[in-house]
Amino acid sequence: MKYMKNLLFQGIVLLAAISLTACQITTATGMHQPTQENTGEPDGTPSVVDTAAKSISDPLPTVAPVPPVYRVLRIDYPDLGGSRSIVANLEQHARAAGFNMIALGAGRVEWTYFMWAGHESVWANDVKDSQIDYLMEDTLRFGKWAHVNAVVDIFAPNYIRAHPDQAAINWLGVHSEYLVGTMDLVDGEFGQMVLDMIEAIARDYPVDSISITELFYHSDGYGPKEKTAYMAYTGRDDWPRYDNGLINIDDRSVGDWRGYELDRWLDRAVTIAHAHGKQLFMDVALSLDNLSKMTNEHGTNYNLVLEHMDKLVIWAYLDLDNYQPEYLYDIAFFLRQFETDRIILSIGLWSNTTTVITPDKLKRAIIAAERGDMPNIWITPSSLMQAGHWQVLEELWGRPFQLNLPVIVQ
Numbered sequence: 001m002k003y004m005k006n007l008l009f010q011g012i013v014l015l016a017a018i019s020l021t022a023c024q025i026t027t028a029t030g031m032h033q034p035t036q037e038n039t040g041e042p043d044g045t046p047s048v049v050d051t052a053a054k055s056i057s058d059p060l061p062t063v064a065p066v067p068p069v070y071r072v073l074r075i076d077y078p079d080l081g082g083s084r085s086i087v088a089n090l091e092q093h094a095r096a097a098g099f100n101m102i103a104l105g106a107g108r109v110e111w112t113y114f115m116w117a118g119h120e121s122v123w124a125n126d127v128k129d130s131q132i133d134y135l136m137e138d139t140l141r142f143g144k145w146a147h148v149n150a151v152v153d154i155f156a157p158n159y160i161r162a163h164p165d166q167a168a169i170n171w172l173g174v175h176s177e178y179l180v181g182t183m184d185l186v187d188g189e190f191g192q193m194v195l196d197m198i199e200a201i202a203r204d205y206p207v208d209s210i211s212i213t214e215l216f217y218h219s220d221g222y223g224p225k226e227k228t229a230y231m232a233y234t235g236r237d238d239w240p241r242y243d244n245g246l247i248n249i250d251d252r253s254v255g256d257w258r259g260y261e262l263d264r265w266l267d268r269a270v271t272i273a274h275a276h277g278k279q280l281f282m283d284v285a286l287s288l289d290n291l292s293k294m295t296n297e298h299g300t301n302y303n304l305v306l307e308h309m310d311k312l313v314i315w316a317y318l319d320l321d322n323y324q325p326e327y328l329y330d331i332a333f334f335l336r337q338f339e340t341d342r343i344i345l346s347i348g349l350w351s352n353t354t355t356v357i358t359p360d361k362l363k364r365a366i367i368a369a370e371r372g373d374m375p376n377i378w379i380t381p382s383s384l385m386q387a388g389h390w391q392v393l394e395e396l397w398g399r400p401f402q403l404n405l406p407v408i409v410q
Helices: 002-028 048-055 080-085 087-096 125-130 134-142 157-162 182-186 189-204 224-234 252-275 327-337 359-371 387-397
Strands: 071-075 101-108 147-153 167-169 175-180 209-213 279-284 311-316 343-348 377-380
Touching (some): 071 343, 080 125, 101 377, 134 147, 147 189, 182 252, 189 209, 209 252, 224 252, 252 279, 359 377
Parallel strands (some): 071 101, 071 377, 101 147, 209 279, 311 343, 343 377
């Protein structure tokens, strides 16, 4: 009897090990289905998953699906025209480092890195001169093995110079050089141009997703159009103000109103992307003074934005915001309240004190985030990556997944 109990116990342990390893396989294979083409295995070599499937005769127990792990590299060329000479080497580094998503710059409505049909006047000079559609070339290259994301930048300095009346006005009355007013985005010509750009990418390019970046209104967006819209939404006759007369930009009503306005525009953007089978992501910041505010002060409350966006890319630019890498544990732990596969934490390599954060800081930041239960990491930008950074990523992510299962033979 004792022998039979031990045998039964060993059988249960074996089944548990098989089930656990099946979950690990799903995580390790990342974004794509486990086919030979996209596992990174040499031609003719069966993938880990194929080997496991052929070794186990009985179907595995049903387990809950495990969300893929997103390891993203934002590619940023210091010189777009000279990028063709470095892109192959960059791709080799990215694959060795374990990335499974590549984010490519699509440009701005006024300056595109792709051949936007019917909008030749806004093609970047390098596109015009070389007649190379950089977004298409890179999408076809990286799309062979990775999820490809096209990043649309909301900044518009050229457009604002041509349309100064549409510049966002900040809480001190100063016109922005980069952002158009909130209502010019939501209901104006500029906002429609961005939607048209998103549609062109979603319709004509084999990307998997599109990201919207730099859509941050907090100190900006207090012009006459915005004031009229705010009063209509709240029923108030003025902005909330401090005793000295300055606008209280942190008043909850301002964030609620702006969230309502941006929500209308984002809803249209998502509808366009989804109509062409593409996901839509959005960059958001952190409320570092109080994470629970979830950037409501920007009009980008996470809960509200996630009603539309497929994923949020949350900026964790530690050196720019002057906090230690270990704080990413707290940030990641806070973000556990959301579905894991809908949040990606973006670690920025920029630094206030040096050109770039050290490889050690990058390593500590990644480890802290992963220990806080945030596996989805976005590294930006590639132009700041140095040998030490690549080495850290290969050490943390680049080792091939090893499957050690007993072979079950009938």
